[in-house]
Amino acid sequence: MTDTTTSQDHAAIKEALLDAALMHVAFDGWSPATFDAAVADAGVDPALARALCPRGAVDLALAYHARGDALMLERLAAADLSEMRFRDRIAAAVRFRLEAASDKEAVRRGTTLFTLPQNAPDGARAIWNTCDAIWTALGDTSDDFNWYSKRATLSGVYSSTVLYWLGDDSEDHAATWEFLDRRIDNVMQIEKLKANVRENPVLSKLMAGPMALASRIKAPTARHTHMPGRWSR
Template sequence: MLTRATAVNRLSKCCGLPKFQPWSREFSKRAVFKYQRIAAVNGFSRCYSTEQQNQSSDFGSSGPQDGSSSNYTNTSDKGITEEEFQIKLQILKASLNHVNTKGWSIDALKAGASDLSLSESIASLCTAYDLVEYFQRYSNHELDNYLRGLEKKDKSLYSSVENRLKFVVPVIDRYHEAMAISLEPVNVPRSLQVLRDLADIICIHGLGDTSTDLRWYTKRTGIVSLYVATECCMVQDKSEGFQETWNFLQRRVKDYEFCERFGASALPAVEASVTTLLNIIGMNRKR
């Protein structure tokens, strides 16, 4: 099992960062530059489509249910048949029931295949990151549906981020592993894409923002910053009902609104660069 100390050591070795505290405003310029280089090299190419799934699951009250749908596929799926792709989706969905006991691992995927009365060897269709991404994209998709169904008066940045983070609660004790898996170089472009799609969902359906000017970029940068910082806070939060996390989120929303009101976009841009990198690496999990 990946420990917090291991995650911190990997980060320090990778980019020389000091110990991160999500409530601190001390940021490393070196981390900013490294993150910007990653984003520039890998880009934000869109390679996902919506797939309907009807396989039932017992993944807690926040997990996939009958008749739900999830946005999941990636460029590696181009080499498999449609039948294999559908089997892959079913395995990923069933495997979420085993994350808390087996982690985001091949063992969880094998257990998911076994639940479907399939050979464990067929789990090789999936990777550990496929499972991580499936969960994240399912959560994004469900948030999108939730926001679309709300009245305009009930929508806000706070409620959008809060409802997205509630999907992490059932797997919070193993979520740091998902963060660490996302650090692997081959997974970085897909991790960035998941964050970009989340920012789009919150901007368009949570805030009703359809602007196409330069603020399109700054708003999404600020939202990514706010979300990943709060997620990092959540995985180390030991308070009852994650109250410290929700208090932290309230403060960050006020910061975002202040920046939007007065056009102070530089701070969110810096926070986004640093905290997104830290989120992908998987620091500061709950012990």
């Protein structure tokens, strides 16, 4: 990839491979067979396809997840959420993300793929990136331990909601959205408890040490993109 045009060409080729792969995922999963079929169907040189996707179908599964994130962000940018409570904005973002998944079977097969030990770190990173995208799109400006706790908590909500959604056959996935609301209510109760701890003189004194330690943990910055976070001196 020596220039912008080449980069765009390669991105388009990878998109074509992904579109072709989705025709086979329901039958063969995100597997070498699916990748080989996608290469043949898209008419891509096998050497180029392997250069763009060194891990074959695993890289295409991650590309499918990233495509869903991009569609979610487009919908968030176009939606008017100004009249919503913040917890409802989060629920809307998660719902937009699930509705961006046009192929439930591809998600189901991806969930199976990323439960394999060798792929689990990639799956966890993909979910984390989705939740980071949601918080960033909703205007999160935290720069301390809260940056991590917000994304970790939402990762749990998102993951459990995806699993529920995969098995939901209710009309318009109404049961899933009810499940999502309950999970977010649970999170809000935790946040309320944390606020009560901060406001209680006795508890806040007991937690002063851990809170001081946590305050030194900082979110990643452009200068630290190679690291998961940073420690404030």
